[in-house]
Amino acid sequence: MARKYQKQIEGYTEEFLRDLKNLVGVRSHRDLSTAGDKAPFGAGIAEAFQMLKERALEMGFQVQEEDGYAMDIRTGDAHPYIGILCHIDTVEAIEEEKWNSDPYTLTEREGVLYGRGVNDDKGPLLANLYAIKILTEAKKLKYPIRLIVGGAEETTWECMEYYFARHPQPLWAYSPDGDFPIVNGEKGILMVDLCFPGEGSNASREISIDHTSEEGFTLEALRVSGRLLSTTEEFIGKRAMSRHPDRGVSPLKDFMAWFDQEKLDAVLPEESVVLKLCRAAEILFDSEQDLLGLQAEDPEMGNSSLALTGFKGDSNEAHLSIDIRYTRAQSPEKMLENLTTLAEGFGGEVRVKKDRKLLYQEKDSRLIATLKDAYESVTGDATEVLTKGGASYARTLDHGVAFGPTFPGETANSHLENERLSLRSIQCAMEIWIQSLEILTEAKSE
Incomplete structure (x- = not known):
């Protein structure tokens, strides 16, 4: 295994940990109640941007700010350039009591770093900042590097829209916001x-359905009550991230079985909004027929997924929320058309919450060949490209992939309690990133 820059990486480890401690200490989740001039996503994210800017200037880099939406840290102004796309915002650590330590205090236990953002994405962001520092100290670069940092990756992504409306795309780029070895495929996302x-007037005959849910996760529980029932019925599942519904258990199946057993479809009036909700769900989650074309398999990207993330209704209104992660075998326009037809058939409508195009970079591209060589040189492991259900900034790129930081077999707990990052792993990742950048900044333009 070739560790050309191990000494330099170890030499900067203390500074890296100091900077990570400071950045983790900033609660940089979206908070529009504190938004203002040059702080469109709130004071916390603006504070994190300012901290990063000051550190980058201290290290001798140029900084280009984009009105609080994004910034880039660059080695020069020339074009073309090599890009690294990271984000400084995080999800909020809402259930702090589930953590083994304060989520906003960087903590190290047995060589593992804990804290909100250590893996997603503050740790990789700073590791790449130091990777650029080490490389520029070692040699003169043919192409400049830009570390492009967004402030709304966990929410709206308008940060990257803002940036690339004002700057050209990089020649090649990666986003260290995924997994190793190389994520060349990210499934499309359609949340509706x-x-x-x-009908409102039949409230006395109606039943109500409420749910336990959290953004980004599958539905965890359903509760049914109302005058038609003698007691409140509850159906408990197991939540999972909505991009991995197979890792959880939906309560919908048990609820639908109970609904049929109680023969509620014969009791509720045809205009009942709850009845419409249940009938729509039957069609949506009929895996045998898949009448709406929501489930498909791609030879390179694997299977699509369909997750139930919301299910509630009473006599006034009902909502059914789904998260579709689709492949090249599907058309988002056609799926949306089919969903609209279904909703309108029951007197409803479709509201799109999120629509992000998929990412797919061919395996034989020069970018992937370069990253593959660097990864194998450092780790000694064979490289296979991956397709994931998650989303990184790589899908905003013309020529980009997700590349690290999580190695095979590791559990990062991003978005969950006890988010973690192995110190040894991030040092290995830094070596991989430095060697990748070394080749990319010397390569001839395609």
């Missing part, structure tokens, strides 16, 4: 609500 207006 099917909304059904209620």
Whole structure:
């Protein structure tokens, strides 16, 4: 295994940990109640940007700010350039009591770093900043490097829209916001609500459905109550991230079985919004027929997925929320058309919450060949490209992939309690990134 820059990486480890401690200490989740001039996503994210800017200037880099939406840290102004796309915002650590230590205090236990953002994405961001520092100290670069940092990756992504409306695309780029070895495929994301207006006047005959859910996760529980029932019924599943619904258990199956057993479809009036909700769900989650074309398999990208993320209704209105991660075998326009037809058939409508195009870079591209060589040189492991259901900034790029930081077999707990990052792993990742950048900044333009 070739560790050309191990000494330099170890020499900067203390500074890296100091900077990571400071950045983790900033609660940089979206908070529009504190938004203002040059702080469109809130004071916390603006504070994190300012901290990063000051550190980058201290290290001798140029900094280009984009009105609080994004910034880039660059080695020069020339074009073309090599890009690294990271984000400084995080999800909020809402259930702090589930953490083994304060999520906003960087903590090291047995060589593992804990804290909100250590893996997603503050740790990789700073590791790449130091990777650029080490490389520029070692040699003169043919192409400049830009570390492009966004402030709304966990939410709207308008940060990258803002940046690339004002700057050209990089020649090649990667986003260290995924997994190793190389993520060349990210499934498309289509999140929608099917909304059904209620009849209102039949409230006394109606039942109500409520749910336990959290953004980014599958539905965890359903509760049914109302005058038609003698007691409140509850159906418990197991939540999972909505991009991995197979890792959880949906309560919908048990609820639908109970609904049929109680023969509620014969009791509820045809105009019942809850009845419409249940009938729409039957069609949506009929895996045998898949009448809406929501489930498909791609030879390179694997299977699509369909997750139920919301299911509630009473006599006034009902909502059914789904998260589709689709492959090249599907058309988002056609799926949306089919969903609209379904909703309108029950007097409802479709509201799109998120629509992000998929990422797919061919395996034989020069970018992937370069990253593959660097990864194998450092780790000694064979490289296979991956397709994931998650999203990174790589899908905003013309020529980009997700590349690290999580190695095979590691559990990062991003978005969950006890988010973690192995110190040894991030040092190895830094070596991989430095060697990749070394080749990319010397390569001839395609």
